[in-house]
Amino acid sequence: MQENGNHEGPGEEAVFFAEEHTLTDEGRPAPTGTHSRVLSGYAKEYRDRFLKHYDELKWLYCELYQNRMDGFEALCSMMYRYYQNRKKDLKALDEKRLEEPDWYKGNRLVGMMLYVDAFAGNLEGVRKKLDYIEECGVNYVHLMPFLDSPEADNDGGYAVSDFRKVKPALGTMEQLSRLADDCRKRGISLCMDFVMNHTSQEHEWAKRARAGEKEYQERYYFYDDYGIPAEFEKTVPQVFPTTAPGNFTWLADMGKFVMTSFYPYQWDLNYWNLAVFHDMMDNALNLINQGIDVVRIDAVPYIWKQLGTNCRNLPQVHSIVRMMRMICEIVCPGVLLLGEVVMAPDKVAPYFGTVERPECHMLYNVTTMASTWSSVAARDARLLKRQMDILSRLPREYVFLNYLRCHDDIGWGLDYPWLATLGMGEVSHKKYLNDFFTGCVPGSFARGELYNSDPASGDARLCGTTASLCGVEKARVEQDEAALERAIWLDLMLHAYMFTQSGIPVIYSGDEIGQENDYSYHEDPVKREDSRYLHRGKFRWDLETKRADKDSLQARLFDEIGRLEKIRGSHPVFESDADVWTADTWEDSVLCVIRAKGEEKLVALFNFSEWDKTAWINEDDGEYEDLISGRTMEAKGVNIPGYGVYWLLKK
Numbered sequence: 001m002q003e004n005g006n007h008e009g010p011g012e013e014a015v016f017f018a019e020e021h022t023l024t025d026e027g028r029p030a031p032t033g034t035h036s037r038v039l040s041g042y043a044k045e046y047r048d049r050f051l052k053h054y055d056e057l058k059w060l061y062c063e064l065y066q067n068r069m070d071g072f073e074a075l076c077s078m079m080y081r082y083y084q085n086r087k088k089d090l091k092a093l094d095e096k097r098l099e100e101p102d103w104y105k106g107n108r109l110v111g112m113m114l115y116v117d118a119f120a121g122n123l124e125g126v127r128k129k130l131d132y133i134e135e136c137g138v139n140y141v142h143l144m145p146f147l148d149s150p151e152a153d154n155d156g157g158y159a160v161s162d163f164r165k166v167k168p169a170l171g172t173m174e175q176l177s178r179l180a181d182d183c184r185k186r187g188i189s190l191c192m193d194f195v196m197n198h199t200s201q202e203h204e205w206a207k208r209a210r211a212g213e214k215e216y217q218e219r220y221y222f223y224d225d226y227g228i229p230a231e232f233e234k235t236v237p238q239v240f241p242t243t244a245p246g247n248f249t250w251l252a253d254m255g256k257f258v259m260t261s262f263y264p265y266q267w268d269l270n271y272w273n274l275a276v277f278h279d280m281m282d283n284a285l286n287l288i289n290q291g292i293d294v295v296r297i298d299a300v301p302y303i304w305k306q307l308g309t310n311c312r313n314l315p316q317v318h319s320i321v322r323m324m325r326m327i328c329e330i331v332c333p334g335v336l337l338l339g340e341v342v343m344a345p346d347k348v349a350p351y352f353g354t355v356e357r358p359e360c361h362m363l364y365n366v367t368t369m370a371s372t373w374s375s376v377a378a379r380d381a382r383l384l385k386r387q388m389d390i391l392s393r394l395p396r397e398y399v400f401l402n403y404l405r406c407h408d409d410i411g412w413g414l415d416y417p418w419l420a421t422l423g424m425g426e427v428s429h430k431k432y433l434n435d436f437f438t439g440c441v442p443g444s445f446a447r448g449e450l451y452n453s454d455p456a457s458g459d460a461r462l463c464g465t466t467a468s469l470c471g472v473e474k475a476r477v478e479q480d481e482a483a484l485e486r487a488i489w490l491d492l493m494l495h496a497y498m499f500t501q502s503g504i505p506v507i508y509s510g511d512e513i514g515q516e517n518d519y520s521y522h523e524d525p526v527k528r529e530d531s532r533y534l535h536r537g538k539f540r541w542d543l544e545t546k547r548a549d550k551d552s553l554q555a556r557l558f559d560e561i562g563r564l565e566k567i568r569g570s571h572p573v574f575e576s577d578a579d580v581w582t583a584d585t586w587e588d589s590v591l592c593v594i595r596a597k598g599e600e601k602l603v604a605l606f607n608f609s610e611w612d613k614t615a616w617i618n619e620d621d622g623e624y625e626d627l628i629s630g631r632t633m634e635a636k637g638v639n640i641p642g643y644g645v646y647w648l649l650k651k
Contacts, residue, residue: 042080043083045095046080046083046330046331049329049330049333050076050079050080050330052329052330053326053329053330056322056326056357057323057326057327057330058072060319060322060323061075061323063319064274064277064316064319064320065274065277068274071274071278074278075278075281078278078281078282078285079285079327079330079331080331082285082286082288082289082331082332083330083331083332085289086289086331086332087289087291089184090289090291090332090334093184093334094332094333094334096334097333097334098333098334104189104336104361104362104399104504105399105575105576105577106575106576107568107569107571107572107574107575107576108139108569109139109140109189109504110136110137110138110139110140110504110505110506110507110565110569111138111140111141111142111191111401111504111505111506111507112133112136112138112140112141112142112506112507112508112509112512113141113142113144113191113403113406113407113506113507113508113509114126114141114142114143114144114508114509114539115144115407115509115536116143116144116146116170116171117169117170117538118509118536118537118538118539119509119539120539122169122170122171122175123146123166123170123171123172123175123176123178123179124171124175124178124179126141126143126179127175127178127179127182130182130183130186130188132544133188134186134188136507136512136558136562137561137562137565137566138188138507139186139187139188139189140188140189140191140294140504140506141183141188141189141190141191142191142192142294142296142506143190143191143192143193144156144157144193144407145157145158145160145192145193145195146166146167146170146171146176146192147160147162147163147165147166147167147195148160148161148162148165148166148167148168149161149167149200149202150200150202150265151526152526153200153201153263153265154200154265155262155263155265155266156407156530156532156536157193158193158195158262158266158298159195159198159199159200159201159202159263159265159266160195160199160200160203161199161200161202161203161204162203162204163280163283163286163287164283164286173290176290176291177290177291179291180290180291180292181291183291184291189293189294190291190292190293190294191292191293191294191295191296191338192287192292192294192295192296193296193298194283194284194287194295194296194297194298195298195299196269196280196297196298196299196300196303197261197262197266197268197269197298197299197300197302197303198260198261198262198266198267198268198269198299199266199267199269200265200266200267201264201265201266201267202265203267205219205220206220206267209222210251210253210254212254215275218270218273218275219269219270219273219275219276220258220259220267220268220269220270221258221259221268221270221305222254222256222257222258223248223256223257223258224255224256224257225257226248226257228307229247229248229257229259231307231308232247232248232259232305232307232311233246233247233248235308235309235310235311236261236309236310236311237310237312239261239262240262240263240452241454242452242453242454243263243452243529244260244262244263244264247259247260247261247311248260249264259305261302261311262299268302268305269303270305271303271304271316271320272305277320281324281327284324285327285331285332288328288331288332288335289332292335293334293335293336294335294336294337294338294362295328295335295336295337295338296338296339296340297321297324297337297338297339297340297360298340299340300317300321300339300340300341300351300360301313301317301341301343301347301351302317303317303320304316304317304320312343312347313343313347313350318350318351318353318359321337321339321351321353321359321360322353322357322358322359324337325337325353325358325359325360336361336362337359337360337361337362338360338361338362338363338364338401339351339359339360339362339363339364340364341363341364341366342364342366342408342411342413343366343413344367344413345367345390345391348363348364348366348367349363349394349398351363352395352397352398355395355397361399362399362400362401362503362504363398363399363400363401364400364401364403365391365400365401365402365403365501365503366413367387367413367414367415368384368387368388368391368400368402368501369402369403369404369406369410370410370411370412370413370414371383371384371387371414371415372384372404372494372497373410373433373437373462373469374412374414374429374433375591375608376469376470376490376494376608377432377433377436377437377446378424378429378432379588379589379608379609379610380422380588380589380608381588381589381590381591381606381608382422382588383414383415383418383419383422384591384608385582385591386415386418387415388501388580388582388591388593389581389582391501391502391580392580392581392582396502396576396577399503399504399576400501400502400503400504401503401504401506402498402501402503402504402505402506403498403505403506403507403508404466404494404495404498404507404508404511405464405465405466405469405508405511405535406506406508407508407532407535407536408532409451409452409461409462409463409531409532410461410462410463411461412429412430412433412434412461412462414429416429427458430458430459430460431458433462434450434453434460434462437462437464437469438450438462439474445470445471445474445475445483445486445487446464446468446469446470446471446474447464447468447469447471447473447474447516447517448462448463448464448468448469448517448534449462449463449464449517449531449534450462450463450531451463451530451531451532463531463532463534463535464517464534464535465508465510465511465515465516465517465534465535466491466494466508466511467487467491467511467514467515467516467557468516468517468535470487470490470491470494471483471484471486471487471490472484472487472488472491472514472516472553473516473517474487475487476516476553484553486610486642486643488514488553488556488557489641489642489643489644490610490643491514491557492557492560492561492564492645493606493607493608493643493644493645495507495511495560495561495564496564496604496606496628496645496647497591497604497606497645499564499565499568499574500574500593500595500602500604500606500647502576502578502580503576505565505568507561508535509539510537510539510540511557512557512558512561512562513540513543513544513546513547513554513557513558514543514553514554514557515537515539515540515543517534517535517537518533518534518535518536518537518538519534520537521533521534521536521537547559563628564628567627567628567647571600571602571627571649572597572598572600573595573596573597573598573600573601573602573649574595574602575597577597578595578596578597579595579596579597580593580594580595581593581594582594583603583617583619584616584617585605585615585616585617586615586616587613587614587615587616589607589608589609589611589613590605590606590607590608590609590613590615590640591605591606591608592604592605592615592617593606594619600649600650601621601649601650602627602647602648602649602650603617603619603624603635603646603648603650604645604646604647604648605617605638605640605644605645605646605648606644606645607640607641607642607643607644607645608643609642609643610642610643611642612639612640612641612642612644613639613640613642614637614638614639614640615637615638615640616637617635617636617637617638618635618636618637619634619635619636620636621635621650622634622650622651623651624648624649624650624651625648625649625651626646626647626648626649627647627648627649628645628646628647629646632651633648635648635650
């Protein structure tokens with residue numbers, strides 16, 4: 001491999017590019033070479049977008065790929081081809097969103113993530129359930145991985161064997177396009193996962209590499225002996241040290257090692273090879289043109305590997321994401337990039353890029369999710385207050401996806417140096433959290449299971465649905481009505497907290513009806529080694545029908561979550577650009593979040609304990625109305641019941 005240049009701003013080389021250009025009719029520099037000859041043939045709106053980004057795109061590409069202008073010209077030609085093939089209504093939506101660049105911000109989007117097969121069998125089934133999705137108040141749907149992958153060794157669909165094909169059991173590309181069309185007509189944005197870091201070992205590229213084709217071996221990281229892999233292992237952390245130790249897998253049939261950061265059947269792609277970048281952008285644009293609105297870039301921090309580093313968050317990763325952003329802004333500017341960066345806040349925020357050079361439109365609010373569950377177990381909201389204070393200092397342009405649960409496990413990536421000041425040690429706190437949420441602590445109401453538990457280090461991750469972690473399952477099994485009532489209050493309080501955060505709230509399918517853990521995966525030989533299937537069970541349509549009984553658990557959760565959504569969507573104070581800060585309550589288990597925009601001021605209170613508490617706040621400016629209960633009260637010395645929540649709006 002050759003080393004790439006330093007990742008700095010455009011220097012002399014970029015100036016040289018700019019000086020090569022003649023001017024267009026609009027007064028902008030015109031590209032030279034092939035594109036100077038065909039530029040006049042571009043549609044005007046495309047040409048304007050292309051020229052806006054041409055210099056920077058060319059500079060970044062040539063920096064990564066050693067001034068390979070032949071490759072850059074090929075990339076530009078591919079981009080225009082996808083623009084030409086884009087449907088008229090998609091192009092119209094692109095233009096509309098260009099006129100409203102903040103369309104995804106504000107307080108109107110509510111998301112739901114779901115597995116196609118678990119929710120409705122296949123893509124056509126999902127299309128037929130769009131009425132229910134709308135009834136949920138949802139207008140942003142994240143379809144979990146649906147591209148073709150092996151029956152076994154698929155990591156829940158994240159080991160893709162064909163980026164151009166839907167998994168046959170789930171449908172076809174034509175059905176995906178039809179679903180996207182229907183969603184678009186209803187104002188529902190469609191999100192999908194794009195797995196950039198690796199392919200399945202069953203992908204055509206991997207098969208051809210395994211057959212000895214050098215061109216395809218160069219798309220991965222192959223080594224004849226353990227020399228270089230051993231050097232990588234000195235600096236590269238292991239993702240799954242218990243279930244998939246190491247970062248390389250020995251392939252006896254080839255007599256080679258291949259880099260596999262995640263699982264042995266997921267081969268890491270080599271983005272030093274421009275063919276990989278080209279073909280993956282080709283795959284992404286093909287999927288986008290089916291009608292995808294949001295592309296979730298899976299495991300984005302890992303995509304660039306370099307010896308002597310930890311192979312995480314390298315500068316070249318940001319170059320690739322920035323190029324993806326520009327490619328989309330040129331070809332399909334109505335499309336958003338969502339980065340999956342499951343890391344500490346200081347590693348997450350850089351993936352937004354800068355105002356001048358933005359990267360991802362949205363990122364996951366991972367740390368807040370983990371801190372929320374820690375606050376539940378500890379009955380202590382001080383860590384959550386600190387997290388909110390950190391987020392409120394970030395630029396308002398940053399958009400986070402907020403969630404309580406998702407398809408994945410809960411990792412305890414908390415601020416342990418700060419927790420130490422409260423007397424909470426990292427090892428002991430992790431153990432307490434894992435014991436609490438698996439029901440091993442006396443008095444625990446939670447029911448979950450551990451994932452990737454490492455007895456040696458004590459590290460483990462947690463699995464379970466929101467309802468089961470809140471105590472619904474335990475209370476129902478034990479027929480404890482008082483405990484069930486507390487569990488419902490906790491569940492609703494957590495949803496209200498999620499809706500109070502700036503950004504886009506995303507519900508995990510089934511949470512809206514209190515779906516519990518599904519233990520049937522233990523009997524499935526393909527799934528039983530992966531405890532994440534505990535919360536990936538089939539959607540319980542039999543439970544959904546119980547909503548007809550307004551006293552049922554399902555009706556109470558569904559109706560109250562829906563009411564919270566409507567309140568959030570009708571008050572500007574919940575918009576992403578509102579001012580947000582926290583206030584001391586002088587009660588460790590009660591969190592106070594204040595939001596203000598224009599004439600509106602909201603004081604939100606959340607009790608993370610089962611005991612009645614008093615929030616010793618003193619917002620001494622008159623009466624407030626609780627948007628949830630309709631009560632009028634002052635925002636000082638507020639008594640709040642166990643697992644209670646108030647949304648106090650200044651009258």
